[in-house]
Amino acid sequence: MGIENDIDQLFKRGLDEPEIPFNELDWEKMERKLDENKKRKIIPFRVFTASGIAAALLIFLFWFLSGPSVPKNGVNSQLTEQKGKTGMENKLPGSEADTVKIKQPGLSHENITGTQGTAGSRDHQELWAGNGQPQAADAVALAAIAKDHTGTSPLIPLVAAPVYVSSAPFRAAVPERTAVPAKAPQRTAAPLTDSAILAQKAMALALSKDPLEKINRNDITKSVQKKMDGALSQRPNLILSAMAAPDISSGPSSTSRSSKVSTNLGVLATYALGSKFSLTSGAIYAKKYYNYSANPGGSSTYTPPAGTDLEVKADCNVIDIPVNVNYKVLDKKKFSVSVNTGLSSYFMLKEKYDYIIDRPDQPQLVTTTEINNKNQHAFGIANVSVSLDHQISRRVSVGVQPFAKLPLTGIGNYDVNLKSTGVSFSLNIGLFPAKKPGKLAANRYSSLY
Amino acid sequence: MLYKEFYSYGMAICRRYSLNDYDAADVLNDGFLKVFTHIEKYDPAKPFKSWIGRIITNTAIDHYRMNLKFSDHDDVDTYQHIGDAAAIYDQLAYKDLLTLVQSLSPAYRTVFNLYAIDGYSHDEIAELLKISAGTSKSNLFKARQKLQEKLAALGAKKADDIAVDNNTNMNTEA
Numbered sequence: 039m040g041i042e043n044d045i046d047q048l049f050k051r052g053l054d055e056p057e058i059p060f061n062e063l064d065w066e067k068m069e070r071k072l073d074e075n076k077k078r079k080i081i082p083f084r085v086f087t088a089s090g091i092a093a094a095l096l097i098f099l100f101w102f103l104s105g106p107s108v109p110k111n112g113v114n115s116q117l118t119e120q121k122g123k124t125g126m127e128n129k130l131p132g133s134e135a136d137t138v139k140i141k142q143p144g145l146s147h148e149n150i151t152g153t154q155g156t157a158g159s160r161d162h163q164e165l166w167a168g169n170g171q172p173q174a175a176d177a178v179a180l181a182a183i184a185k186d187h188t189g190t191s192p193l194i195p196l197v198a199a200p201v202y203v204s205s206a207p208f209r210a211a212v213p214e215r216t217a218v219p220a221k222a223p224q225r226t227a228a229p230l231t232d233s234a235i236l237a238q239k240a241m242a243l244a245l246s247k248d249p250l251e252k253i254n255r256n257d258i259t260k261s262v263q264k265k266m267d268g269a270l271s272q273r274p275n276l277i278l279s280a281m282a283a284p285d286i287s288s289g290p291s292s293t294s295r296s297s298k299v300s301t302n303l304g305v306l307a308t309y310a311l312g313s314k315f316s317l318t319s320g321a322i323y324a325k326k327y328y329n330y331s332a333n334p335g336g337s338s339t340y341t342p343p344a345g346t347d348l349e350v351k352a353d354c355n356v357i358d359i360p361v362n363v364n365y366k367v368l369d370k371k372k373f374s375v376s377v378n379t380g381l382s383s384y385f386m387l388k389e390k391y392d393y394i395i396d397r398p399d400q401p402q403l404v405t406t407t408e409i410n411n412k413n414q415h416a417f418g419i420a421n422v423s424v425s426l427d428h429q430i431s432r433r434v435s436v437g438v439q440p441f442a443k444l445p446l447t448g449i450g451n452y453d454v455n456l457k458s459t460g461v462s463f464s465l466n467i468g469l470f471p472a473k474k475p476g477k478l479a480a481n482r483y484s485s486l487y
Numbered sequence: 488m489l490y491k492e493f494y495s496y497g498m499a500i501c502r503r504y505s506l507n508d509y510d511a512a513d514v515l516n517d518g519f520l521k522v523f524t525h526i527e528k529y530d531p532a533k534p535f536k537s538w539i540g541r542i543i544t545n546t547a548i549d550h551y552r553m554n555l556k557f558s559d560h561d562d563v564d565t566y567q568h569i570g571d572a573a574a575i576y577d578q579l580a581y582k583d584l585l586t587l588v589q590s591l592s593p594a595y596r597t598v599f600n601l602y603a604i605d606g607y608s609h610d611e612i613a614e615l616l617k618i619s620a621g622t623s624k625s626n627l628f629k630a631r632q633k634l635q636e637k638l639a640a641l642g643a644k645k646a647d648d649i650a651v652d653n654n655t656n657m658n659t660e661a
Contacts, residue, residue: 043603043631045603045631045634045635045638046602046603046604046631048584048638049584049587049588049599049603049604049634050603050604052580052581052583052584053499053503053581053584053585053588053604054499054604055495055496055499056495056499056581057495058494058495058498058499058502059495060491060494060495061494061512064494064498064512064515064516065488065490065491067512067513067516068490068516068519068520071516071517071520072520072523075520075524238488238489241488241489241490241492
């Protein structure tokens with residue numbers, strides 16, 4: 039149909055770009071709309087921020103009001119009543135079945151298994167030394183040490199509970215305050231809103247002499263782009279993480295670091311509380327190795343008799359249940375940085391302590407104690423870490439997290455003041471994406487591309 | 488100010504798609520909100536005015552999409568020329584033509600604007616409005632029919648007004 043449409047042309051000519059006088063009232067409506075658009079995004083952010091802060095305060099108060107003091111010097115009798123120690127005194131091996139190993143020059147090891155108790159209550163264990171004859175003096179010394187060693191605790195490995203920080207996009211449509219200087223005409227004495235400032239920048243673009251002049255996008259859109267990306271992006275609310283972390287554990291003494299590296303494996307879940315805050319919890323199985331030295335003049339809680347060196351080597355299996363609050367300090371498209379803090383609960387599945395006693399001119403004594411499923415420390419460890427996450431795809435990211443674990447209470451059967459530092463590596467998968475924008479909104483925004 | 492600079496241009500578009508000037512102002516502000524919040528997506532290689540116009544047009548369509556009622560495809564074999572009354576129609580003011588367009592139903596008005604004034608094809612209109620091309624043609628046909636009827640009535644009134652004015656002038660001269 040090549041016929042010119044007269045009606046079409048009539049209306050096209052008549053309605054094409056008439057001169058319509060500017061209406062100030064319409065601009066005032068526009069300003070209100072811009073302000074409402076900003077407030078709509080700020081209020082949820084404030085609610086989530088307040089919720090995150092409240093959660094962190096609750097955790098802190100719970101720890102502050104319930105955590106026992108950490109032993110500093112000597113024996114702390116209060117620590118003898120730790121949970122999980124029912125009927126168990128804080129003593130060196132004496133109440134459990136022990137395996138005693140003796141190192142003697144010229145003699146092979148003999149494993150003597152028997153019940154060893156404190157002097158007067160248990161049978162002395164005969165120890166073979168030197169000439170092969172049992173040395174009663176050795177047994178007495180060992181028993182005395184066992185009796186005196188009431189407050190010393192072997193170093194208990196801290197479960198390196200890596201604090202997972204979601205690297206998934208939690209970006210909500212949160213507007214940022216823009217520092218863009220404004221030259222907009224001010225109708226009232228009120229300071230310019232961010233929306234008005236943005237409009238002024240757009241005006242500068244439109245009024246530029248060269249309409250095709252390239253604009254400084256960063257200058258104009260820095261604060262706005264994040265808003266719209268957040269509105270259109272579909273970031274998961276829940277993220278599952280698989281983590282692995284080596285760590286080095288140490289006790290109160292500077293010489294109490296194990297030569298072995300502890301390992302941690304676990305699964306964590308992170309739930310987004312907003313664009314900045316998130317909550318992490320999960321379960322981590324840790325194999326902890328640590329040493330505890332009790333040398334004369336050292337900073338340990340136990341001072342062995344003069345001339346006697348006591349070293350405790352611990353090998354513990356621990357379940358660590360962390361509860362951490364994460365705050366995102368840097369959020370780029372592919373990279374994010376978060377700071378994390380929280381509390382961990384240790385459930386000691388198995389504690390194995392090797393007590394190595396060196397005395398001058400005496401054979402080395404080694405005793406072993408195993409304790410199973412006895413000690414539990416609810417919120418006994420404070421977690422501090424920094425997370426660096428790299429987004430691989432929309433739902434998958436990888437993270438590296440240096441962390442430190444500081445004890446809030448004595449850990450393990452001997453209430454050790456145990457610290458751990460390490461690095462966690464995690465693979466994170468996002469679940470349950472955020473609500474998708476409506477079809478109309480998708481069409482609306484798609485028209486702008 | 489950007490808003491003021493393109494107010495007339497944007498409002499002209501919104502008025503054509505809206506039932507009245509009040510609705511047109513809402514559509515305009517929604518459109519400018521998108522302009523302000525998506526300013527970073529503007530491609531400097533393209534005219535800024537066209538970019539704004541496209542955004543505002545799409546906003547107008549969004550506003551009425553859910554309220555549009557589209558008819559089935561009808562025969563579009565014939566339509567009548569305006570014919571000899573074109574001279575009178577040329578005298579119609581912007582306001583008259585706008586009133587005629589605004590008097591159409593939302594469906595007819597939207598299709599007529601997109602095709603006759605904004606230059607969209609029926610296929611493009613079908614994709615925008617989620618209708619068939621046949622429905623687009625049908626609505627355009629019916630829109631033209633309605634406008635022609637209204638033009639005829641308006642033209643007749645204008646002719647009468649002109650005749651009355653001429654008589655008045657003649658009497659005055661006399």
